[in-house]
Amino acid sequence: MEYYGIIPKRKLWVKLAVIIFGIYTIYRTIVNGNLFYLPFGFIMILATFSNKKHVISEKGINILYTACGMEFHNMWTWKDISIIYIDSKKSNPNVELHIGKDLVFRKFIFSADDVPKILDMLSKMNPKISVKEMNNKNK
Structure with missing residues (x-):
């Protein structure tokens, strides 16, 4: 999926x-x-x-760039990902997923309906990934 x-x-x-x-x-x-x-x-x-798409699938996470009919993939497999932060406040009613590989993070925005399905899929693909809620405090 x-x-x-x-x-x-x-x-x-x-x-x-x-x-x-x-x-x-x-x-x-x-x-x-x-x-x-x-x-x-x-x-x-x-x-x-050019056009850009954020895709999460069983293979991993992918940023797909399309320019002049050519496609360029920037793929991270599930074994490369170490942590995911969930931010449900900043993009309300949507949810931001900050996906981390070592010290690099990518921000993906998904509908609130898709996030539980994505988290279920990620727990099957790599149960070692740490999933945490972001702590947004008003300053």
Whole structure:
């Protein structure tokens, strides 16, 4: 079973601003004759058409990037993961899962209905993973 995280959509004005800045970078690079920044301008334009998905499955957790029809996977298997923090207050009514591998954490946001299913699956895949509730105190 695969569970997909909730990712906020990019706003149209942000996409347009990045495209305009990418075109400006390409223009200034050609006018100045310094072609060092030319790839940077193209990468900025292509990045606006990229897509990202957070996926949790029996294989592990995956961040799937799609750019120009090509897929790039950033996968952590269940044996690599050491700790999971659950934050049910910050993204209410959704739940944040902070998944840790050594000193690196990834934040995934899921609906409240999916979290018990995910925790059940993770306890079957690797019972050594420590699951803790985050302690959010108002400062």
